[in-house]
Amino acid sequence: MPKTDVNNAPFSYDGLDRVIHEKARLGLMTSLMAHPKGLAFADLKQLCGLTDGNLSRHLQVLQEAGLVEVTKGYEGNRPHTTCRLTKAGRRRFLDYLAVLERLVRDAAKAAGKEGAAPSRLGILPA
Amino acid sequence: MPKTDVNNAPFSYDGLDRVIHEKARLGLMTSLMAHPKGLAFADLKQLCGLTDGNLSRHLQVLQEAGLVEVTKGYEGNRPHTTCRLTKAGRRRFLDYLAVLERLVRDAAKAAGKEGAAPSRLGILPA
DNA sequence: GTCCGAACTTTGCATTGCAAAGTATAGCGG
DNA sequence: CCGCTATACTTTGCAATGCAAAGTTCGGAC
Numbered sequence: 001m002p003k004t005d006v007n008n009a010p011f012s013y014d015g016l017d018r019v020i021h022e023k024a025r026l027g028l029m030t031s032l033m034a035h036p037k038g039l040a041f042a043d044l045k046q047l048c049g050l051t052d053g054n055l056s057r058h059l060q061v062l063q064e065a066g067l068v069e070v071t072k073g074y075e076g077n078r079p080h081t082t083c084r085l086t087k088a089g090r091r092r093f094l095d096y097l098a099v100l101e102r103l104v105r106d107a108a109k110a111a112g113k114e115g116a117a118p119s120r121l122g123i124l125p126a
Numbered sequence: 127m128p129k130t131d132v133n134n135a136p137f138s139y140d141g142l143d144r145v146i147h148e149k150a151r152l153g154l155m156t157s158l159m160a161h162p163k164g165l166a167f168a169d170l171k172q173l174c175g176l177t178d179g180n181l182s183r184h185l186q187v188l189q190e191a192g193l194v195e196v197t198k199g200y201e202g203n204r205p206h207t208t209c210r211l212t213k214a215g216r217r218r219f220l221d222y223l224a225v226l227e228r229l230v231r232d233a234a235k236a237a238g239k240e241g242a243a244p245s246r247l248g249i250l251p252a
Numbered sequence: 253g254t255c256c257g258a259a260c261t262t263t264g265c266a267t268t269g270c271a272a273a274g275t276a277t278a279g280c281g282g
Numbered sequence: 283c284c285g286c287t288a289t290a291c292t293t294t295g296c297a298a299t300g301c302a303a304a305g306t307t308c309g310g311a312c
Contacts, residue, residue, distance in 0.1 A: 009175030011153035021149060024269080027137035030229060034236035041290070049135030054270060056292055061268090072291095078278065079290055094237060101230050103156060107223050110160035111216075150300080167259070180301060182261055187299090198260095204309070205259055 011106070015099035017092060019065045024050055024058050029085070029093050032068060038084040059083060067092060137232070141225035143218060145191045150176055150184050155211070155219050158194060164210040185209060193218060 020029055027048040031039060039047070045055050059081075062068040067089030071082045085093070146155055153174040157165060165173070171181050185207075188194040193215030197208045211219070 008172060011157045011173045012175035013149060013153050014175065016149045016152075018149070021147075022269085023139060023142045023144070023147060026142075026229060027139050030233045030236065031137045033233050034239070036239075045290095046134060047137045049138035049140065051271070052289095052291060053272075053293080056290095057269075060292095079276085081291075090237075093233070097230055097233050097237075100226065103152060104223055104227050104230060107156045107159050107219070110156065111220060111223075113160070113162075148300085171259095177302070178258095178260060179262080179303075182259095183300075186261095205307085207260075 013099055013103055015095065017096050019061060019067065020093060020096045022058075024048060024054060025062060028055075028058060028062065028083075029067070029089070032083060032085045033090070033093060036085065038071075038082045041081040041083070044083065062089070139225055139229055141221065143222050145187060145193065146219060146222045148184075150174060150180060151188060154181075154184060154188065154209075155193070155215070158209060158211045159216070159219060162211065164197075164208045167207040167209070170209065188215070 020026065027050075028044060031044060031047045041055065041059075044050070044059075045052065048055070050058070059068065059070055063070045066086060069084050069086050069089075071084075073080055073082070146152065153176075154170060157170060157173045167181065167185075170176070170185075171178065174181070176184070185194065185196055189196045192212060195210050195212050197210075199206055199208070
C-alpha cells in the first residue's frame with residue numbers, strides 16, 4: 001500500500017507512472033497506441049517532433065520498462081528499427097490514462113464550480 | 127513558432143507546460159483549482175500526499191513561475207502559509223488541461239480502434 | 253527549562269531530460 | 283576511386299530537478 005493513504009490524499013494521483021508521465025514518452029505511447037502494427041524510428045521521430053538522440057533515449061527507457069518492444073533489423077541494407085507496444089505496455093498505458101482522465105475530470109469540475117468561464121474545456125459535455 | 131512544426135508532429139504535445147506537467151504539481155494545481163479561496167500548507171500536504179520538503183520545493187517552483195500566490199503570515203502566533211492560484215495560473219492550467227484532454231482523447235480513440243476492450247476508458251461514452 | 257510536535261526550509265544526492273557530438277553505412281558527383 | 287552529404291541511429295556531457303533526510307524556528311506541555 002502507498003505510504004500516503006489514497007483516502008487522505010485524493011489529489012496525489014500516484015497512479016501516474018513515472019515512466020509514462022513524460023512529455024516525450026506520452027507522445028510516443030500515444031503514437032504507438034494509434035499504430036498497433038508498429039512504427040519505424042523515423043516515423044516516431046516525425047510524429048513526436050523529437051531529435052534522434054532524445055528518441056533513442058526515450059525508446060530505451062520504454063523498452064527497459066517492458067512497455068515497448070524494439071526490433072532492430074534491416075530494411076534492404078539500411079538499419080531499420082521498429083517499435084510496438086507490448087501487451088503490458090498497452091495495459092499500463094490504459095491504467096495511466098484512466099488516472100489522467102480522472103485528473104482532467106477533477107480539474108474540469110473544479111473549473112466549472114465558480115462561475116466565470118463555464119466550459120472552457122470540452123470534456124464532460126453530455 | 128516551435129522548432130518542430132505541429133503539423134508534422136501531431137503527437138508532440140508541446141503545449142504540456144513543464145512547470146505544470148509534474149505529478150506532484152499537477153495535484154497541487156488541481157487542489158488549488160478546487161479551492162479558489164486558497165489552501166494552507168498543511169492542507170495541501172494532506173491532499174496531495176506530499177512530504178514537507180517536497181511541498182515546499184514545488185510551491186516555490188509554482189510561485190516563481192507566477193502560477194500560485196504564496197502568502198506567508200501568522201495564524202495567531204504560529205506561521206501559516208496560504209496558497210492561491212493566480213489569474214495566470216488558472217489560465218495556464220486550463221490551457222494545459224486542454225492539451226491533456228486532447229491527449230486522452232487521442233489515446234482513447236486509438237485504444238478503441240482495434241477491437242479488444244472497447245471502452246476501458248469512460249471517456250467518449252456517447 | 254527541556255522535551256515534543258507543528259510548520260516549514262535547506263541541503264545533498266541520484267536521476268534524468270536534452271542537445272551536441274560520434275559512429276556507421278549508403279548513394280552520388282566528379 | 284574518393285570524398286561528400288544524407289540516413290539512421292547511439293553515446294556522452296551537462297544542467298536541471300525531484301526526493302528524502304536533516305535542519306530551523308517557535309509554541310505549548312510538563
